[in-house]
Amino acid sequence: MQNFRLKEFVEQNVQNFNPKNPQDLIKAEKLLKAESKLNQTFTINEIESFLDFIKNQTQNFDEILKLPVIKSIYNNIYPEKLSFKPDLRNISQLEIEDFRELFSSNLQAFIAESIRKNQWQSLIYFQQYYASFFSSESLDVYKNLLHERNDLIIEGIIRNNDLFTFKENYPFATERKFYYLQSLIDDFEFDDDILSINNVVAEKQKTNIKNKVILGEILTAIYSFNSANEITKNVIRNNQKVAQDWQDEKSGFLNRIAYSIAGFFLKNQNPSLIIFLSAVIIMAYLSSFFYVYSFGVKALMFYLLTNIVAAYFAFRNFKYYFSQINYRDKVDSLGKISATILITMIISFPLMIIIGMGSLYVFDSVTNHKFPTQMILPVIIIGVKIYMYRNRK
Numbered sequence: 001m002q003n004f005r006l007k008e009f010v011e012q013n014v015q016n017f018n019p020k021n022p023q024d025l026i027k028a029e030k031l032l033k034a035e036s037k038l039n040q041t042f043t044i045n046e047i048e049s050f051l052d053f054i055k056n057q058t059q060n061f062d063e064i065l066k067l068p069v070i071k072s073i074y075n076n077i078y079p080e081k082l083s084f085k086p087d088l089r090n091i092s093q094l095e096i097e098d099f100r101e102l103f104s105s106n107l108q109a110f111i112a113e114s115i116r117k118n119q120w121q122s123l124i125y126f127q128q129y130y131a132s133f134f135s136s137e138s139l140d141v142y143k144n145l146l147h148e149r150n151d152l153i154i155e156g157i158i159r160n161n162d163l164f165t166f167k168e169n170y171p172f173a174t175e176r177k178f179y180y181l182q183s184l185i186d187d188f189e190f191d192d193d194i195l196s197i198n199n200v201v202a203e204k205q206k207t208n209i210k211n212k213v214i215l216g217e218i219l220t221a222i223y224s225f226n227s228a229n230e231i232t233k234n235v236i237r238n239n240q241k242v243a244q245d246w247q248d249e250k251s252g253f254l255n256r257i258a259y260s261i262a263g264f265f266l267k268n269q270n271p272s273l274i275i276f277l278s279a280v281i282i283m284a285y286l287s288s289f290f291y292v293y294s295f296g297v298k299a300l301m302f303y304l305l306t307n308i309v310a311a312y313f314a315f316r317n318f319k320y321y322f323s324q325i326n327y328r329d330k331v332d333s334l335g336k337i338s339a340t341i342l343i344t345m346i347i348s349f350p351l352m353i354i355i356g357m358g359s360l361y362v363f364d365s366v367t368n369h370k371f372p373t374q375m376i377l378p379v380i381i382i383g384v385k386i387y388m389y390r391n392r393k
Contacts, residue, residue: 005042009032010032064091069086073110074103074106096132100132104138108138111138111141111145115145118171118172121177127185146182146185147190153218156173157200164210167214174220176224183226187227187229191229198235198239201219215246216242219240220243223240261343289303
């Protein structure tokens with residue numbers, strides 16, 4: 001890796017420095033070695049490499065090294081103002097071709113740092129304005145680093161039951177710019193990666209609500225990948241409605257409450273807290289039977305009927321929000337069951353009232369030999385609600 005700071009240092013300290021002048025070369029060598037001994041700014045190897053470079057190099061790269069972004073990168077400083085398009089009109093293609101081989105290691109360090117820090121917009125700007133500065137070696141390294149990130153997403157989706165933590169560890173999985181950058185670099189190179197991500201998302205869809213929201217965010221993000229392959233393009237486009245549906249699962253006042261409850265119990269809070277809250281929820285639920293019984297056997301009968309219907313919704317809610325129980329973890333099982341009871345009571349409470357009151361109305365109507373005409377609309381509402389529950393994946 002050529003350290004161009006030596007060139008800058010020499011030009012600042014040797015007046016009108018000319019690399020073709022032997023006397024200037026001698027001055028530069030003495031100056032650099034003195035600086036190395038006094039301040040250890042440069043190593044002997046860097047000095048010898050630089051002197052050999054300026055003796056044999058036909059290009060001086062002055063115009064290239066004036067570019068602020070390029071100058072920052074070779075000085076190992078993360079560049080600013082990447083969004084400003086540079087003026088490359090005074091720089092020949094031959095000069096850029098000669099320079100990029102020397103610049104390759106510096107550029108690879110910049111790419112690696114940008115990817116490590118998720119600086120996708122910076123990389124997009126660099127790809128748009130400085131793509132000609134990539135050597136074949138640095139471009140291969142670049143692509144491999146992005147392939148590795150895609151592999152992390154694929155393996156992460158497969159292996160993680162908690163995609164919320166996965167997203168925290170790998171935020172680029174849901175970032176649109178990450179996928180757009182890949183299509184900007186090479187719209188065929190990453191096709192297989194994108195399809196693999198799409199496929200593992202599809203395979204993981206029978207999961208809890210929090211995971212489905214994140215899977216929806218991933219599908220939405222990969223829509224920014226502008227593929228040149230029509231098959232890939234169609235697959236991504238066709239999945240956008242599904243992606244939006246999954247992300248909308250937590251929309252609506254009652255659904256947001258249920259989503260928050262599920263999220264709280266999925267976070268594996270303090271076991272003592274989970275046990276305490278579960279005891280409160282279950283005791284409150286059981287106490288409701290004694291409270292209803294105080295109004296008479298008839299009221300209890302219809303309350304039991306209501307709870308039979310609620311049990312169906314509870315089963316659907318459990319599969320929808322939690323997917324499965326870890327039977328080896330008693331606290332986890334207790335928490336999810338209690339959360340399901342609470343969610344069902346909150347979301348289905350209006351429906352439970354309709355069913356309970358409706359059943360009572362039907363009973364009284366039949367007893368009095370009347371047709372329960374006022375039940376037509378509630379029955380339609382219940383039917384729609386059940387249909388919506390049945391269509392939850």
